[in-house]
Amino acid sequence: MPVPMPDTRELTVRPAAAAKEVHRVDKTFELRRVSVRYGDNPAVKDVSMDIFHKNITALIGPSGCGKSTLIRCLNRMNDLIPSARVEGELRYHGEDLYGSRVDPVQVRKLIGMVFQKPNPFPKSIFDNVAFGPRTIGMKGDIREIVENALRRAGLWNEVKNRLKDNAYGLSGGQQQRLCIARAIATEPDVILMDEPCSALDPISTARIEDLMLELKERYSIVIVTHNMQQAARVSDMTAFLMVELTADEKTRYGELIEYDDTSKVFTNPADSRTEDYISGKVG
């Protein structure tokens, strides 16, 4: 069952001054009391938030707060873990993402993902980028598609003369940009990034942050990050999650504490726990 993709291109032509208004208009994801359990252990409880189109939305919080678990709900990667259960309501452009007729494979064609550790396939650089387009049977010249994706990922000039080389010959930062090229080659609607820079040096990190700001023109981006400066630098909206203990104090789970404009979360947070965390008092 294909998930319909609304045409939102007109949003990009609006004047920059209206951007602040615009980005809150079109909702890509609506989460209502979303909880995730692994077997009997809760991982995230009762998260409600809206993720907006052509925004960078950052999920921040200490280890174990369920950021990665939450982002993996958005493209149904949690389906790959047999014990994982997702409860609550999760809508993607208004459609129930966990509806009985929704095919997770179809979902992942529209919602791409970049992982913490660069995970290129042990194939040539070209075949890595071509994998997605070939998978979904994209029309058009495959070489052109690959070149465009590599250009947009800012990697083309570095690899154009060695497209046939194995991707593992690239540096860590290049590999991660290759993974981003691989994710955008299929022209997805959303890109999820699960700590994409945590294994990279500051220069590679800066390149990927610049890249994210460029990609934002075309895609909605959700990023999990441990790095608060990164969230402050690149994101439009920031969600802060915190680890809580269950009533019997035996298990820990993540909870959404605060979700607002990034500037507000970092300068004038509503919750004292957010302030403690971003000011470095805890976490």
Next chain:
Amino acid sequence: MTAHDIAASGAGAGSLRRSLEAASPRYGERAIRAFLVGCAAFSVLVTIGIVLSLLFGAIDFFRAVPVLDFLTGTDWAPGFEPAAFGVLPIVVGTLNIVFWALAVAVPVGLLSAIYLAEYAPARVRRVVKPMLEVLEGIPTVAIGLWGLFFLRPLAEDLFPFLAWSTPHAVGVAGVAVGLLIVPLVASVSDDAMRSVPGSLREGAYALGASKLRVSLRVVLPAAVSGVVASLVLGVSRAVGETMVVLMVAGARPQISVDPTASVQTVTGHIGTTATGDISTGTTDYYTIFAVGALLFVLTLAMNMFAIRLVRRFREVYE
């Protein structure tokens, strides 16, 4: 002033002397080390011994029969009058067995491995995997019996249009050998595929790849060196298999591609000759060394070829 004196004076009177020398000679450790080296050397020496004994026997054989006649001759009739020592018929017999064995073991073994590694739920795996390992240990004579009295009649029922002229059939023997090596191929390939990092699977799933695509396009290519290794092990086993072949394939040295033909293989010849009443020291007797050496060279060449193949096509991750 010696080093000890310095240590003693430095540590003060009456206290323990500090020394950098070993407190005791540790004979135990040396003994264990010598024992372990001995064990390792023993297996190497045994291997060398086997090769040498084959070689000496083969040299005696080639004093009577020119090497070229042996390697290119198409008539194999040691023990007959006049005797012929062209090895090709039994080599082709072995290739026949390998062909039919691979025809069974490659699809069945690889598909089982893909199922086990990528599709099977954990509880199915927990049952099937140990069963595969048990199957690997079934005595080959039992498989031979089963091939002769079950598989051979079944083959005739399934393919009545073929010319089943003898109670033996090389195709049936090959299929039986193939079934014998399926567990090996499946088990080793499964291990290879499971050792492919999960991050590669995740990467492919995140691009909207189906399970089949992830298995065939990402996991299988990444595991190719292990998969090829499993096939090489399987082929070596098929080449070396004797009992099933003796019982099911028959004993007529002839060059034939007919799966219903009775055909002798290299191992079949060694098996019958070594257990027959041929007097030692005759040329007939020395054939088994020559043929044994040939078998050794064949499997060695195959293994080296496979290693090169794997190096060429391996997808290196990390």
